Amino acid sequence: xxxxxxxxxxxxxxxxxxxxxxxxxxxxxxxxxxxxxxxxxxxxxxxxxxxxxxxxxxxxxxxxxxxxxxxxxxxxxxxxxxxxxxxxxxxxxxxxxxxxxxxxxxxxxxxxxxxxxxxxxxxxxxxxxxxxxxxxxxxxxxxxxxxx
Amino acid sequence: xxxxxxxxxxxxxxxxxxxxxxxxxxxxxxxxxxxxxxxxxxxxxxxxxxxxxxxxxxxxxxxxxxxxxxxxxxxxxxxxxxxxxxxxxxxxxxxxxxxxxxxxxxxxxxxxxxxxxxxxxxxxxxxxxxxxxxxxxxxxxxxxxxxxxxxxxxxxxxxxxxxxxxx
Numbered sequence: 176x177x178x179x180x181x182x183x184x185x186x187x188x189x190x191x192x193x194x195x196x197x198x199x200x201x202x203x204x205x206x207x208x209x210x211x212x213x214x215x216x217x218x219x220x221x222x223x224x225x226x227x228x229x230x231x232x233x234x235x236x237x238x239x240x241x242x243x244x245x246x247x248x249x250x251x252x253x254x255x256x257x258x259x260x261x262x263x264x265x266x267x268x269x270x271x272x273x274x275x276x277x278x279x280x281x282x283x284x285x286x287x288x289x290x291x292x293x294x295x296x297x298x299x300x301x302x303x304x305x306x307x308x309x310x311x312x313x314x315x316x317x318x319x320x321x322x323x
Numbered sequence: 324x325x326x327x328x329x330x331x332x333x334x335x336x337x338x339x340x341x342x343x344x345x346x347x348x349x350x351x352x353x354x355x356x357x358x359x360x361x362x363x364x365x366x367x368x369x370x371x372x373x374x375x376x377x378x379x380x381x382x383x384x385x386x387x388x389x390x391x392x393x394x395x396x397x398x399x400x401x402x403x404x405x406x407x408x409x410x411x412x413x414x415x416x417x418x419x420x421x422x423x424x425x426x427x428x429x430x431x432x433x434x435x436x437x438x439x440x441x442x443x444x445x446x447x448x449x450x451x452x453x454x455x456x457x458x459x460x461x462x463x464x465x466x467x468x469x470x471x472x473x474x475x476x477x478x479x480x481x482x483x484x485x486x487x488x489x490x
Contacts, residue, residue: 185426192426192447192462233426234446299391303404318445 176236177228186236193233195317196265198256199224199240200272200286216273216291223289224271226306227313234321236265249280267320287316371473371480376409378416378474385410385419385432385442385453390481407470407481408432408442410453419455420468420484430467442467454489466490 176182176193186193199220204213221240228237243252253270260268270277273291280286289309294302329337372390385408394403406429407418421429423444430451434443441458442451450458455467469489471482 189426230429231446233423233428233444299402299404303389314445 176232178236178238182236189233190264193236194265195231195235195267195269195321196238196260196263197224197227197235197269197271198238200270200274200277201240201242202272202274202276203242203244205244215293215295219291219294220271220273220289222294222302223306223309223313226310227271230310230314231317235269245276249277253286269317269320285320287313289313371471371475371482373475374479374481376479378477378479381409381411381416381479383411387421387432388418388479388481409472409479412454416472416479417454417489418470418472418479418481419487420470422468423449423463424457424465424467425449425463455487456490 176186201217201220202213204210217240224237224240228235241252241256243249256270257268268285270286271289272286273289275288277286278288289312292305292309294305297305372392374388374390376386376388387406388409389404389406391402391404394401406421408421408430409416409418411417419442421431423430423446425444425447428444428446428449430442430444430449432442433439434445435441435448435450438450440453442453442455444450444463447462449461449463451463451467452458455469457463457466466487466489468484469487470484473480473482
């Protein structure tokens with residue numbers, strides 16, 4: 176499900192089945208050397224998130240991406256998001272990002288970190304096959320969490 | 324005065340009938356056009372999308388075939404990639420939609436090692452037989468949709484989704 180009016184109605188009617196929230200985390204970098212890389216990583220993360228939504232449409236709600244700058248307190252960002260989403264009775268909350276800083280924060284936060292692949296120079300077919308490969312690696316992560 | 328001269332009265336009546344007729348036609352034409360509009364709509368039969376799958380390469384094991392078409396959403400054009408599970412049953416080629424009839428996830432062939440020869444939906448463990456029939460006691464309430472298919476120069480073309488005809 177996407178975060179829009181039509182899907183939110185389905186969500187409210189099918190809460191027992193749709194119990195997982197996915198939030199892409201996107202870093203905004205204004206510096207000269209980081210600008211292009213951050214933009215490319217955002218493109219990749221959002222494409223991957225859309226593919227995850229397509230695969231697990233009936234169980235997850237894909238939220239609009241959360242953008243932040245490097246200086247913001249990451250720990251409290253997560254807490255605020257979780258607190259709000261628990262109100263909507265989500266049982267599982269996943270964050271997906273290719274910002275390396277999250278990977279060092281340790282487990283227990285459900286932040287899925289995937290190294291970004293520059294998709295800019297690829298044609299449509301190549302993009303899809305790269306993203307499908309990534310998705311195949313992510314499916315077990317979701318399945319494992321859901322199995323518990 | 325010759326007999327075929329038009330009298331003032333006749334002239335007026337001809338003119339009024341003529342003008343009135345045009346006015347009535349002007350009003351009626353759009354109404355008729357609206358009424359028969361559905362008949363004039365171009366049929367969507369030409370919506371087949373060519374895939375890169377050769378008919379000869381299709382086996383009895385369902386295989387994923389991607390196909391891409393352009394979708395126009397108001398001013399926003401985008402390439403949508405869709406997939407189908409394609410296999411051969413006797414001489415017939417079957418293309419099933421991968422969209423789970425429960426809540427719309429994507430199903431995978433033999434996605435669950437515990438259930439061979441079935442489609443599996445990882446979201447809520449929904450299962451389907453090879454012909455798309457939903458396995459009872461799993462969440463889906465109906466069979467997988469089927470795609471219209473046809474052959475074009477040895478390659479597979481996929482059309483629009485139709486209700487499953489195999490179950």
